[in-house]
Amino acid sequence: MSKPVRVRFAPSPTGPLHIGGVRTALYNYLFAKKQGGTFILRIEDTDQTRYIKGAEEYIQEALKWSGIVPDEGPEKGGDYGPYRQSDRKAGYGKFVQQLIDEDKAYYAFDSAEELTEMREQAKKAKMPNWQYNSITRNSMKNSLTLSKDEVQAKLDANEPYAVRIKIPRNEEVRFHDTIRGWIVVNTSNLDDKVIFKSDGMPTYHMANVIDDYNMKISHVIRGEEWLPSAPLHVLLYRFLGWEDAMPEFAHLPLILKPDGNGKLSKRDGDRLGFPVFPINWKNPETGETASGYREQGYFPEAFTNMLAFLGWNPGSDQEIYPLQDLIDAFSLERVGKAGAKFDAKKTVWFNEQYLKNTENKKLAELLVPVLKEQEIEFNTAQLPSICGLLKERASFLTEMVQNGLYFFKAPNEYDEKTINKKWKENAPHIVEDLKAAFSRTDYTAQSLKEAFETYLAQNELSFGKAGPVLRVAITGSGMGPSLFDICAILGQKEVESRINKALKELP
RNA sequence: GGUCCGUUCGUCUAGGGGUUAGGACACCACCCUUUCACGGUGGAGACACGGGUUCGAUUCCCGUACGGACUACCA
Numbered sequence: 001m002s003k004p005v006r007v008r009f010a011p012s013p014t015g016p017l018h019i020g021g022v023r024t025a026l027y028n029y030l031f032a033k034k035q036g037g038t039f040i041l042r043i044e045d046t047d048q049t050r051y052i053k054g055a056e057e058y059i060q061e062a063l064k065w066s067g068i069v070p071d072e073g074p075e076k077g078g079d080y081g082p083y084r085q086s087d088r089k090a091g092y093g094k095f096v097q098q099l100i101d102e103d104k105a106y107y108a109f110d111s112a113e114e115l116t117e118m119r120e121q122a123k124k125a126k127m128p129n130w131q132y133n134s135i136t137r138n139s140m141k142n143s144l145t146l147s148k149d150e151v152q153a154k155l156d157a158n159e160p161y162a163v164r165i166k167i168p169r170n171e172e173v174r175f176h177d178t179i180r181g182w183i184v185v186n187t188s189n190l191d192d193k194v195i196f197k198s199d200g201m202p203t204y205h206m207a208n209v210i211d212d213y214n215m216k217i218s219h220v221i222r223g224e225e226w227l228p229s230a231p232l233h234v235l236l237y238r239f240l241g242w243e244d245a246m247p248e249f250a251h252l253p254l255i256l257k258p259d260g261n262g263k264l265s266k267r268d269g270d271r272l273g274f275p276v277f278p279i280n281w282k283n284p285e286t287g288e289t290a291s292g293y294r295e296q297g298y299f300p301e302a303f304t305n306m307l308a309f310l311g312w313n314p315g316s317d318q319e320i321y322p323l324q325d326l327i328d329a330f331s332l333e334r335v336g337k338a339g340a341k342f343d344a345k346k347t348v349w350f351n352e353q354y355l356k357n358t359e360n361k362k363l364a365e366l367l368v369p370v371l372k373e374q375e376i377e378f379n380t381a382q383l384p385s386i387c388g389l390l391k392e393r394a395s396f397l398t399e400m401v402q403n404g405l406y407f408f409k410a411p412n413e414y415d416e417k418t419i420n421k422k423w424k425e426n427a428p429h430i431v432e433d434l435k436a437a438f439s440r441t442d443y444t445a446q447s448l449k450e451a452f453e454t455y456l457a458q459n460e461l462s463f464g465k466a467g468p469v470l471r472v473a474i475t476g477s478g479m480g481p482s483l484f485d486i487c488a489i490l491g492q493k494e495v496e497s498r499i500n501k502a503l504k505e506l507p
Numbered sequence: 508g509g510u511c512c513g514u515u516c517g518u519c520u521a522g523g524g525g526u527u528a529g530g531a532c533a534c535c536a537c538c539c540u541u542u543c544a545c546g547g548u549g550g551a552g553a554c555a556c557g558g559g560u561u562c563g564a565u566u567c568c569c570g571u572a573c574g575g576a577c578u579a580c581c582a
Contacts (some may be wrong), residue, residue: 009580010582012581012582014581014582044582045582046581047580049581050581050582056516058563067536108580110580111582112579115579116519126508127508128509128511129508129510129578130508131509131578135533140575160580162580163580164580166569176522177537180512180513183511183512184512184575185511186579189509189510190510191578193579193580194579195579195580196580197580198580199580201580203579203580203581203582204581204582205582208582215563224512224513224575224576224577225576225577225582226576226577226582227509227511227512227576227577228512228577228578229510229577230574231511238559251512253512253513253575254575254576256574256575258518261574261575262574262576263575278567294567303539309519309520309531310519311519313520313521315521315522316521316530317521317529317530317531319519319530319531319532336515336519336520337512337513337514338512338513338514338574338575339512339513339574340518340519340520341518341519342518342519343518343519343533345518345532346519346531346533347532348532349531349532350532352545356545366555367530388524392543392545392546393543393544393545394544403543403544409552414554418542434560438557448534452541462541463540463541464541464542465541466541467541467542468542469541470541471541471542476541477543478542478543479542479543479544480542480543480544481542481544482540482541482542483542
C-alpha cells in the first residue's frame with residue numbers, strides 16, 4: 001500500500017502569482033482531491049531580500065477566488081505547521097550540521113565579491129560556466145582547504161560563511177519523473193550549491209527537501225524549471241538518509257508566451273492584450289495595477305477549466321469541465337511533456353461557454369452588482385429574461401450590460417449606419433402604424449409578432465423594410481435579440497414612449 | 508558554451524507500427540435569422556529532417572535541426 005497522498009504548492013511571496021503558478025497549484029489540488037489526499041500551501045520565504053508586501057495575501061486570495069482551497073496552510077493551519085519557511089527557521093540548522101559532520105557539506109568563506117571575481121576571470125579565459133565544484137573547491141576558501149583550526153577561528157570570529165553541499169565526483173543520479181520517465185544525470189555536471197546562506201537561512205533547495213520530508217509530502221508537482229535542480233534534491237534526500245521517503249516527482253511543462261518564444265512571465269503583464277494574473281495586482285512600488293482574470297469578468301471555473309487544459313486533457317472530446325469534473329477526470333499521466341503557448345482567444349471562448357451554461361436567474365444575481373456600480377436602474381423581475389437574451393451574444397457579464405443598455409434606458413443616439421440605410425421617408429409612418437397595431441395586442445412576444453406580420457401582409461411590406469426601422473427606433477441599435485422579445489420585456493408604455501421620442505428626433 | 512527537457516494543423520491537443528491522422532479555438536463558405544449572435548453543415552490546415560529496425564513507420568531506436576528550461580549565498 002502506498003503512503004497517503006500529500007502534495008504542496010510552494011510559492012515564494014516575491015510578487016503576484018501568475019497563471020503558470022496558478023496552474024501548478026491547480027494540478028496539485030486536482031491530484032490531491034482525486035486521490036483523496038491533502039493539498040498544502042507552503043510559503044517559501046527564505047529570501048528576505050525579495051519579500052514583497054502583500055504578495056502572500058495576494059496568493060491566498062487568488063487561490064480562494066480560483067476555488068483552489070488548501071487543506072493545510074498558513075491561514076488554515078494544520079498538523080505539520082508552521083507553513084511559512086521563515087517560521088521554520090530554527091528547524092533547518094541541525095540538518096545542515098548533520099551534513100557537515102558527515103562530510104557531505106562544508107563551510108565556505110568566499111565572499112560574494114570573490115566569487116564574482118572568480119567567474120569573471122573564468123569568462124575571460126573562455127570558460128563561460130565557472131562552477132564551484134569538486135575541482136574548483138580545492139582552490140577556494142572553505143573547510144576543505146583550510147585547516148581545522150583556521151576554520152574554527154573563522155567561526156569563532158563570526159566571519160560570515162555559507163554551507164555548500166559536497167557533490168560527489170562522478171556518480172550517476174537517477175530518479176523517476178511521472179511525466180517524463182527516468183532521468184539520469186552525472187554528478188560531474190552538478191555544482192556545490194549553497195544550501196545554507198550567510199544570513200542564517202537555508203536556500204530553497206535545502207528548505208524544500210527538509211520541509212517536504214517533515215510534512216510527509218508524497219508527490220512533488222512543480223514546473224519544469226525545477227528539473228535541472230531535481231538531481232541535487234535527490235542527492236540531498238540521500239545524504240540526509242531519507243531516500244526511502246523521497247517523494248515522486250512530476251515536472252510540469254511550461255506555459256509559453258503566445259508571441260515569440262520563452263515562458264510566460266510576470267513581466268508580460270498586459271503587454272499581450274490579456275492578463276497574466278488571476279486577480280488584479282497593484283504593484284506597491286510603482287502603484288501600477290496589472291489586470292487579473294477576476295476583474296476582467298471571467299468565471300473562476302472558466303479560468304480553471306482553461307488553465308487545466310493547458311498541458312492536460314482528459315482524452316475525450318469534451319472540453320467543458322467545471323472544477324469538480326476536473327477533479328474526477330484528472331491524472332498526472334495525461335499531462336503532456338511539451339510547453340503550451342497561451343491562447344487568449346480560447347480563454348474567451350471558455351468564458352462564453354460558462355456564460356451560456358449559467359442559468360438566467362443566477363446570471364441576474366451576478367448582474368445586479370454590475371448594474372448598481374454603473375448606476376443603472378433596473379427591474380429585478382425582468383433581469384432573468386434579459387440575461388437569457390443577452391448571454392447568447394456576449395463573452396462576459398459586463399459585456400451583456402454594454403450590449404443591452406437599451407433594456408434599462410431609452411436610447412439617446414441612433415445607430416447612424418442603420419438610419420442611413422433603412423430610415424426612409426415612410427419610416428415614421430411604419431413606426432407609427434406599428435405602435436398602433438401593437439397597442440391592440442396583449443404585448444406578449446407572440447402576439448406582437450403576429451400583429452407585426454399581419455401589418456406587413458396588409459401593407460405588402462417585407463420584414464426587412466419594417467423590422468430594422470422599428471428596432472432602431474426602440475433600441476437605437478441595428479442589431480440585437482428578437483425585437484418582439486425586447487418589446488415584451490420593455491412593455492407597452494415604454495415602447496410607445498420610445499417610439500414617440502424617436503419620431504421627434506429622427507427626420 | 509555546458510547539462511537537462513521537448514517537437515502532430517496558426518494555437519490547444521487526441522491517437523498510435525497498417526487510420527480518409529480525430530476534436531476544439533481561430534479562419535473561410537453556406538444554412539438558420541428582420542439584424543447581431545447562438546446553433547448547424549461543410550472547407551482549408553499538421554505527424555521537423557535524415558538514417559536505421561520492420562513486410563510496413565507519424566508511432567520504436569539513433570543522429571541532426573529547431574525550440575525551451577537551468578546554469579546566484581533567487582525561488
